[in-house]
Amino acid sequence: MTISRDRARRISSRIESWFARNARAFPWRPTGDGARDAYVSLVSEIMLQQTQAARVAERLPVFLGRFPDVSSLAGASEDEVLHAWQGLGYYRRARSLHGAASMIEAEFDGVVPRDVASLRSLPGVGAYTAGAIASMAYGVREACVDGNIQRVIMRTEGIDLEPDAPETRRRVWDIARSLVGSSVSPGALNEGLMELGAVVCTPPPHSPSCGVCPLARLCIARREGRQQEIPRPKSRSRQRVIFHDSVVVAHPRLGLRVEQRPDAGLWRKMWQPITHEGESEATAEAVLAWSGVKSVEERGSFEHQTTHRVVKVRIWSGSGVGRGTPGEWADRGRLGELAMSNAARRVIAHSGELTIG
Numbered sequence: 001m002t003i004s005r006d007r008a009r010r011i012s013s014r015i016e017s018w019f020a021r022n023a024r025a026f027p028w029r030p031t032g033d034g035a036r037d038a039y040v041s042l043v044s045e046i047m048l049q050q051t052q053a054a055r056v057a058e059r060l061p062v063f064l065g066r067f068p069d070v071s072s073l074a075g076a077s078e079d080e081v082l083h084a085w086q087g088l089g090y091y092r093r094a095r096s097l098h099g100a101a102s103m104i105e106a107e108f109d110g111v112v113p114r115d116v117a118s119l120r121s122l123p124g125v126g127a128y129t130a131g132a133i134a135s136m137a138y139g140v141r142e143a144c145v146d147g148n149i150q151r152v153i154m155r156t157e158g159i160d161l162e163p164d165a166p167e168t169r170r171r172v173w174d175i176a177r178s179l180v181g182s183s184v185s186p187g188a189l190n191e192g193l194m195e196l197g198a199v200v201c202t203p204p205p206h207s208p209s210c211g212v213c214p215l216a217r218l219c220i221a222r223r224e225g226r227q228q229e230i231p232r233p234k235s236r237s238r239q240r241v242i243f244h245d246s247v248v249v250a251h252p253r254l255g256l257r258v259e260q261r262p263d264a265g266l267w268r269k270m271w272q273p274i275t276h277e278g279e280s281e282a283t284a285e286a287v288l289a290w291s292g293v294k295s296v297e298e299r300g301s302f303e304h305q306t307t308h309r310v311v312k313v314r315i316w317s318g319s320g321v322g323r324g325t326p327g328e329w330a331d332r333g334r335l336g337e338l339a340m341s342n343a344a345r346r347v348i349a350h351s352g353e354l355t356i357g
């Protein structure tokens, strides 16, 4: 069940005029009447999938400075791309973006495609990202639904259903299509909905700022006093817990002992201080045995959250490299150039052995 054309038109026009006055300045948003570059849209949308806007605003110009267009990104090595992605986390997206650039070069003459079907054929580009790029970069009348847009639509329409249920998703997408169908500018409508969800119709624990919301007079959840109840909290499945025991071995002349992670699984092919991954915490004897160093001392621990796992990291300092010690030496200059997860960098910083610039 969708909404009437009249209601869709009223919602769209309020969102578009509110967005014209309230859009925050971000590096991926053109100023004035400037058109949005499709490559910049692709990169920024993939970054924004799992990273906060403020962090993307910081990292995007650096990434674009290194890879200013599709061909420079397609021609780079995976290691270079991973290194430029540092600070954004969820590295699978960097690999997807790299793969997308290669595919655009090979199959679309180096031009980011404008139709949703072609966009969706690119690695890492799902229904939301395809709709966002098509509408914002090319003005195509396509909807897109992310968490912010879903929340705004569910509250405005008073949809009190399980947020992840297929029926809910279908209904929200139908309404999003109706809204974009009655908009003046599909890109501004989509981006305005997202912006409203990010700064006004905010998720718990923040209360939505209904007093300044352009949809206040149309909003069913507000009329019924149910803004805090819709959408219902998602039921979280139990996350897998894994244990990393990381040994920081520093040598005054040779640098730090590092190794590359396997070609599959978490943080694929990224660098780290020598680390044992297991289903339970290792004893000091076990750490000595696999690391091959002469002595170890526990220095601290922290938890790192990924999409599907909790990584419990224990940090050891080690000394006296033996024959069986895995990895290789990396001097201070090289350390800064290696692609490392935030967790690996935190291990090094936490150990107090070295500071990486």
Ligand code: SF4
Binding pocket: 152, 155, 156, 200, 201, 202, 208, 209, 210, 213, 214, 215, 216, 217, 219, 220, 221, 222, 227
């Ligand atoms: S009135 Fe409140 S609940 Fe409704 S859309 Fe606006 S901010 Fe969200």
